Amino acid sequence: MNKSRSLIIGAVAIGISLFILILIGILPGLNSNEPKNNPISISVWGIENDKNFFSQSADILKTEYPNFSIQYRNFPDEETYIYALNEAFSIGNAPDIIMVSNADVPKMKTKIAQIPEQYITQLQLQQAFPETVWRYDFADKNGVYALPFTIDTLVLYYNRDILGNAGIVYPPETWESLEEMVPKLTKKNATGTIEQSAIALGGTEQTVAHASDILASLMLRTGTKMVDDTFSRALFNGREGEGALTFYTKFSDPKSKIYTWNQSMPYSIDAFASEQVAMMIGYERDAQIIKEKNQNLNFGVAPIPQPKSATKAMTYPFYSGYAITKQSKQKPIAAAYLVRATLDKTIAQKYIEKLGGTPALLSLINENISSAEKSVFARQALVARGYPQIDSKEIKTIFSEMIELVISGTKNPSDALGEAQTEVNKLFARIKV
Structure with a gap:
């Protein structure tokens, strides 16, 4: 009898403990506040881009984060963009991801974060993009700072x-x-x-x-x-x-x-x-x-x-990529999105279709090598060389x-x-x- 009572009491105690853990979100369950299901949003700023592209490209993280979204802010020109960006940084309210030109990455290193190797390694960068991206423009021996959708050359x-x-x-x-x-x-x-x-x-x-x-x-x-x-x-x-x-x-x-x-x-x-x-x-x-x-x-x-x-x-070359700011409070999510979006062939192609330009992704460059319209630009992307300014x-x-x-x-x-x-x-x- 005492043994049965002990088992019942133990079972009840375990049940209560599990209920409390589920309730506070440590274990998955009925709790609607489970982190994975929470609304998660990152902010992206750029110049003359397509708002719909960024909102639609958020789907790439919907499997892990069903309520993930992107708030995109578009600027009509560089002067307006730089002014707003400097203001945001000065008050500690910079967006999560910003557009940055290849030549200005060195100057921006005090404001942009390296993309952790768990999201993209130097080898993966070299396998995905032309040499100018990883040797001269968006990376150095310390890490990767930005990733592009397109590349433009003289x-x-x-x-x-x-x-x-x-x-x-x-x-x-x-x-x-x-x-x-x-x-x-x-x-x-x-x-x-x-x-x-x-x-x-x-x-x-x-x-x-x-x-x-x-x-x-x-x-x-x-x-x-x-x-x-x-x-x-x-x-x-x-x-x-x-x-x-x-x-x-x-x-x-x-x-x-x-x-x-x-x-x-x-x-x-x-x-x-x-x-x-x-x-x-x-x-x-x-x-x-x-x-x-x-x-x-x-x-x-x-x-x-x-x-x-x-x-x-x-x-x-003179082109832009996207970088994560050091002030971002969503760096892991921002990194996951940025790497997946720029390395995903389908999404990168949609960017080209909406905004034009020559793709930076090697797999897409290869598809454009024989194109009557894109051949020159695609071939030149492979031999581009910039320098840090x-x-x-x-x-x-x-x-x-x-x-x-x-x-x-x-x-x-x-x-x-x-x-x-x-x-x-x-x-x-x-x-x-």
Whole structure:
């Protein structure tokens, strides 16, 4: 009898204990506050994106978190975005995930968190994305900082009609062949004013879209070391950098055989759209702007020219990825979402379909290699190479001013390069990373 009573009492005690554990959520059960079923939301900020894409892509975590959602905030331009972002960080209320450009990752390391290796390893990153993503842009030896959906690189835009009328069958593959084409494509009136330019090169950011990026691309192509290995100072003031600057500015030097551009020319994208220039160098995103300006323009896209002596191709990237902020209170969930979304082929493809661009995922790049529309962009993504910048916006201004010093005759390329390097090093002294 005592034994039976003890068993009954024990069973009741166990039952009560289990009920309490279920009630407080330690064990799964009827409790609606079970963490897995709680509403979980992360915030994502970006520029000119599609709100519906992010809300729909939240489905990738719905198996583990049925009530997971994404609150996306879109900004119309970079200036508005950066202002809001700085305000949010200053009051400790930054979003969980933010858009960040590849060039600005070093500057942002004080504000963005590494993605833990349990979500993505360096090996997985290398197997999923082109070399520029993991070697130069979004990762270093310490870890992974951001992940992209798309990648954009400098390409050559050319007017088929202008080249055809000049008897030129193919766009230039090398810088040397481009130099040979310049006299055939440049038209001047009786006073020497350029009425048709061969290519929009040699000018500042005022007249040449992406002038500083084009110059940086030439510098990297010549082997210029842009910054030191510790990312503490600029190093581009050398023989290679001077050679690149000299070559670039020759296109706007009236005494040069390849003179074809000057600061009185229209902005390069406008000039190309209005058929005042035969060729321009730009990003994939420029194609839509050109089409909007002139729907009937007969133009093509080719890889950016390479030196004749080059054994391998190289181009310059400028694109954005997404990073988790250090202020995020949902880092594990944010990391799980970000890694799955960017590495999932189906979701990455939906991003492309909604927002355009060339995919950053290698598996999707492979599918676009033979595409008539995407082949050039896909192939260039594989040979892109950027470099870390202490402040990409400031460096753009410094490089543009460097170009102005040379083409105005104020300084020779060597002195202009030295002055620009000094200005960049002032940024290193002012901005702590």
